[in-house]
Amino acid sequence: MNNPSATSLESFRLPNGLTVILAHVPRLKRTSAAIRIAAGSHDVDRAWPGLAHFLEHLLFLGTDTYPADEGLMPYVQRHAGQVNASTGDRLTDFFFEVPPVALEGGLIRLCDMLAHPHFALEGQRREREVIHAEFIAWSRDIRTHRLAWMMHPLSRHHPARAFHAGNRYSLLVPNTRFQTALKAFHARFYQAGQMTLALVGPQPLDELRQLAVLHGSQFNTGEHVQQTPPPALLPAETVKPIPLPDANTLGLMFALESLPAESSEAIDCLSHWMHAEHDGGLIDRLRKKGWIKTLKLETLYRFEQQAVLAVEIALTEAGAKEASQVARAFFDWLAFLKRQPDWTELQEEYTRLAQQARAISGALALSRSLLEHGLTSPGLSDAGVIALQHLLSQLRPEHNLLPIPDAPEHNAEPVLDWRLPPLNPFLTPALTKVGKTPVSLPALVSSQALSPDHGEGALYICWRFPEPVAYQPALIRTLNHALRVITDQARQAGVDVSLSTLGQHWQLRITGLSNPIPAVLDALIPLLHTPGHDVWRAFSQPPPAPNSMPIRQLMSRFDDLVAEPPYTAADQAGQSVEGPALLASLWSTAQWHGLAIGFSDATLDQLRHCMLNLPGTTTPPTSTLESRAGHWWHTVTGHSAEHAVLLACPAPAHDIHQEAAWRFIGHVVQPRFYQRMRVELQLGYAVFSSIRQVAGRSTLVFGIQSPSVTTAGILGHLEEFLALLPSEAAALTQEQFTQQQRALADQFLASALDSRHLSEALWSAHLGGYSLTYLDDLREAILALQPDDIQHALQALRSAYHGWTCLANHVSTETHWLTL
Structure with a gap:
């Protein structure tokens, strides 16, 4: 494994006052930049609540050098990266992660947008409406109401009690005093003495240092501004409690x-x-x-x-x-x-x-x-x-500042036998015992796409059942309860464990450091067979009520409903069902296959011996997913008045050339979709598009949550957007088309993918019936695309020839959608 001790760290200060932290980490495949400003919502004049958050949004609207469509967000999206920002009480962070070749382009844009923002009033008005939509959703959220109740005992003079989100009425864009305050806040805090830049990646320190010096020097010189100390947290007199919002x-x-x-x-x-x-x-x-x-x-x-x-x-x-x-x-x-x-x-x-x-x-987690x-x-x-x-x-x-219900007189104080946590068994795992005879498991396919010397691996196991599984969500919930101790210890030791469903299939993912994985699997298997008696309470209890944003509720159901919507069981408690007997019956009919990536021969032998004890019998991997034409609707009920929609448009199954075309469309569409729906139409603040892999198929996904537009209205905007794509694609010059091809193809170089993304891509390909040369085949197919291929794919996409699935939190009112 690449030795973590090989990491090199360095910190220094530029002449303009900017603090720089560098980390050279050879094991990384991606690189990250993050900038922290020592100022946040509590540093704003109380006359302008939300100003710091508003400024964070404005900084993404483009500069003279890099207009909005060439700014940081579309740049990072074109390189399949991540980008975001957050405004805290006393800190504001901006951060992104991209392949190493794209670091300088991202850093130039990040520094430029923080140092030289546009304050055009029209852009401010549009962004204020986005923040107002965010405020509406935030104000309706159960968590927000509970947070207000919790903070009520604090002093009303402390900024922690104040309103800082911003909305249409606090962000007085045309007001001269507001504009003066906005620009003064930027000048006071967005200067080098108030900022820290962190660069993390596989590049040598010399290269990172040169980038930091070159681009960090454009910030105005300044000294660190001492932020105003806060008043006491508690008032002089006890605050009368307000009623408990939730007895549960x-x-x-x-x-x-x-x-x-x-x-x-x-x-x-x-x-x-x-x-x-x-x-x-x-x-x-x-x-x-x-x-x-x-x-x-x-x-x-x-x-x-x-x-x-x-x-x-x-x-x-x-x-x-x-x-x-x-x-x-x-x-x-x-x-x-x-x-x-x-x-x-x-x-x-x-x-x-x-x-x-x-x-x-x-890289991103390290930089932060x-x-x-x-x-x-x-x-x-x-x-x-x-x-x-x-x-x-x-x-x-x-x-304690919050009220606790009085204890009934008959209850004695609990006497509980507390224990200190044991040493983690997976930090230095013992070798899993293996027999002398090598084990042959054709159902387990092995790949060396990750070098065993890298020290990271991934094991995927998929179970199929001959019949739809009754009480499936309750069973998976119960098994996850049973696995939670092992899952927690494995996570601490650098291994992620996930048991989930994919339609009627069950999937076990074990990814991370390769050395502990056999021991983790060995510890999991007995619990899969026979969960402890106490965990079956989860099976008989009703499912937890959703309390997240509607768009997140839809995403939590996405893979299941898009993979096999007609057969997906509703979540219900198994109160009248004998859970252990049901599970044993299911395991007796289950068939499994799997994929192991990045393991040495010795570790693979350990895994095979462990897997002899897996529930179910082995079966050769097969892909049975077929296209289903038409418009399919699934309503995921919730309690929000806002409307949320996920539209899933899958590519044809088992066709690498069509998949390449779908990915090209997703690559080109992503920044345009965001610009159209969020910036121009201001539908809401939760707006995105992406390509997701579902059961081995590339699926183009559009997501919108809006506080003001109905489900039908959102779908209307989506269909209008899709109708414009053929003409927009035809407008690409040959040079632009080729540039997009190369940029997309480079995203699938094995050298550009970290272990997690590489493993997930190969597992999805395995589920889709593709060979282990999938990444090379996909790159070849992308580079072979012609403009006519994109037009044909767009025609199939718009006609729902390969099926559309819409997930929404409200019922469809249109007759051409078939309800699932």
Whole structure:
């Protein structure tokens, strides 16, 4: 494996005041740039709430040098990268990730847009409407209402209590004073002394340094501006509590002052152990009592020596009746941690895990981590242990700011046998025992597309069932409950485990560092066969109510409904069904095949021996997915008044040339779709298009969530957009066509794909019936495309010849859509 210790770090300051952090990481296939501005929503004059967030949006609207259609977002999209920004209380971050060859082009655009923004009023008016749409969705969200309830006990003088999102009425674009404040905020904070640039990638430090010096020098010279210290978190007098918004959620909140400097790492460490799934831990004990569904610790506010920590515990029906006992158990666990006489072992284990996480992080995650922590080694320092002890002394019942229901008199205090987390068994896994005779498993296809020397691998297993699976979502939910301890430990050791459905197929993904994967699989298999008795509660309970944005609810159902919509079972509790017997019956008829990528011969032998114990029998891989012409509709019910639509347009199955054409269309369309739907029509803030792989087929996906346009209106705009594509494609010159071809083909070079994207591409190809030379074949097909091929593909796309599937949170009112 590429040695993580080969990573080289460097930090320096440019003459203009810009702080630069560089990381040369040889194992990476992609590169990232991130810039942090030490200013956020709480640094804005209270007369203009939302100004900092508004400015973040405006910076993406283009400059004199790079107009909007040549700016950072379309540039990164053309290179199949990621780009985003976030405005926090006291910080604003901008970041992107691209292939190494595209780093300089992205960095030029990022620095230019931050240093030389346009403040044209017409662009401001359009972007204000986008923010207003975001505000409407935010104000309707259950989470927003709960957050307001949680923050109510804080002082009304503290900015954490104030409104900072911005809307049509707070962002007074035509107002001269507003324009003056906007430009003054940019001049004061968007200067070099207030900024940190992080560059991460496989490039040598010299190359990264040259880029940082060349492009970071364009920022105005400045000194660091000391941000105004906040007032006290708590008011002088206790605030009268407001009614509890949800009896099924227990909230605890703590306003902390005078925290030591190392409190951030202490909070991170506490969060890690609080969320750990080990036997005898907080979550494990409360779940086994039947009291909780989930528990989450969140930092709602953090600046200098202040922090606001909140704990949200989703209660079961039984837990809602015992909310006070749940709270007592929580504080008892904190006291148990504080009583530990020696933190050395926990400190060393947490540090090992934190270092492991950094060693396997992608470029984007690393660049953001460097902005947060600088060159500090990850983990818990000795000073951090002291800070953690201080933190635990503050998290006491008398310091909780939220009301807890009174305990019934007959209930005694809970006596729970807390246990410290064990050492992670997958950090230094023992070799999985294998027999002396080599195992032949034709159902497991092996690929060396990832070199075993790289140290990362991927194992995919797919089960097929002869009949539609009854209570499928409840079964998968139960199995995931059973696997959660192993999944959590594997994640800490650099291995991601995912059990999911794809229509009527079940998929197990195990990806990450290759050495622990055989041990992880060996630990998972017994639980797949026989989940523990206590986890079947998840099978008999109703599914959790959706509480996310409508577009995210649609995305969570996307693969299932697009893969095999007519046969996908509805999510329902198996209250009158014998779950273990149902699972055993299913496994007795299941057939599986799989794909292993990036393993040495010795590790493959270990995997094959483990897989002899998998449930089901082996079967050769086959692809049975066929095109289904026409318009198909599926309503995913929710509780939002906003309208959300996902339109899925799959390419023909088993046709690499048509897939190449579909990918070309997706590549060219992505920035234009965003510009048309979000910027020009202002349909909403959740707008995107992309190519997704579903059951081995490339699928062009369009997504829109709107607070003001109906489902029918959204579909009308989509169809109008698709109708214009043939003429827009015909307008491409031969030179432009060739440039787009090459840019797209280069995205599928094995050298340009990180381990995760490479493995997912090969697994999707495997499901689609393609050979392991899929990436080379696809590049060849893309480079062979002619303009007529695109026109023919667009004709098939617009006519729904290969089928359209629409997922929406409202019912269709048009007769040509067939309801699934």
